[in-house]
Amino acid sequence: MGDPVRLLIHGASGRMGRALLRLCAEGAVDCSVVAAVSRRPAQRVVDGVPWFAASELAGVPAFDVAVDFSLPEAFGPLLALCRQRRAALVSGTTGLSDAQRQAMAEAAGEIPLLWAANFSLGVAVLEELVERAATALEGWDCDIVESHHVHKQDAPSGTALAVGAAAERGGSTPRYASLRAGDIVGEHLVQFTGTGERVELVHRATNRDVFARGALHAASRLRGRQPGAWRLRDLL
Numbered sequence: 001m002g003d004p005v006r007l008l009i010h011g012a013s014g015r016m017g018r019a020l021l022r023l024c025a026e027g028a029v030d031c032s033v034v035a036a037v038s039r040r041p042a043q044r045v046v047d048g049v050p051w052f053a054a055s056e057l058a059g060v061p062a063f064d065v066a067v068d069f070s071l072p073e074a075f076g077p078l079l080a081l082c083r084q085r086r087a088a089l090v091s092g093t094t095g096l097s098d099a100q101r102q103a104m105a106e107a108a109g110e111i112p113l114l115w116a117a118n119f120s121l122g123v124a125v126l127e128e129l130v131e132r133a134a135t136a137l138e139g140w141d142c143d144i145v146e147s148h149h150v151h152k153q154d155a156p157s158g159t160a161l162a163v164g165a166a167a168e169r170g171g172s173t174p175r176y177a178s179l180r181a182g183d184i185v186g187e188h189l190v191q192f193t194g195t196g197e198r199v200e201l202v203h204r205a206t207n208r209d210v211f212a213r214g215a216l217h218a219a220s221r222l223r224g225r226q227p228g229a230w231r232l233r234d235l236l
């Protein structure tokens with residue numbers, strides 16, 4: 001065992017950020033949170049973790065990996081910081097633009113980087129099942145219905161698009177529908193409809209800890225890797 005991995009948590013005051021900080025405090029991975037960054041922190045130090053405002057990003061202490069669950073507008077400055085510091089980046093922020101994806105691809109030439117639309121094991125399996133079903137059910141309609149809490153900003157969800165890409169690899173042309181209701185953590189239904197029959201594959205996340213845990217394990221395994229665009233399955 002080496003030294004604990006030094007983490008910067010970006011988007012720390014959000015739903016995901018709070019789950020990440022709690023799991024770190026509970027010792028889910030061997031880590032030390034050296035900085036928590038949010039748009040406007042309410043306090044300077046919380047449970048021994050120093051907090052920084054987005055405008056103070058340049059002044060954060062040295063870190064090994066940034067774990068980012070924030071918003072697209074916050075992504076660019078963090079990517080630039082990771083490049084400048086030669087630090088690794090794990091990001092689950094969805095709704096990124098094509099230009100931001102391109103910037104990420106360029107950064108992967110310099111730093112180890114992992115972006116994933118979904119950090120749960122169940123969705124990784126769902127993607128494989130969807131690709132198989134799409135291959136076998138040629139000519140069937142394919143519809144992806146995703147449901148999330150009312151605060152979610154992007155639609156369709158990043159996970160729906162990733163699952164849709166799996167359907168496309170199998171030859172389907174998926175259509176998307178998005179529901180925003182109550183406090184739903186995340187549900188993805190993939191429906192293949194033929195004549196007189198229907199196949200439904202569904203994943204339901206009931207707790208965001210599954211995403212936070214996956215991201216923290218990925219972060220602890222990304223430290224010290226070669227620069228490049230890593231995939232979740234390479235690390236977990």
Ligand code: NAD
Pocket residue numbers: 010011012013014015016017037038039040054069070071072073074091092093094095116117118119120208211
């Ligand atoms: P949230 O709205 O609860 O939190 C957003 C956080 O970003 C807050 O801490 C806020 O202060 C911070 N922020 C906003 N603007 C900022 C800026 N300019 N600079 C720095 N920080 C800024 O959101 P959430 O529900 O925690 O989700 C965050 C992101 O993670 C979303 O894109 C969501 O879709 C995504 N997500 C991904 C997964 C996955 O497995 N990949 C799972 C859940 C959520």
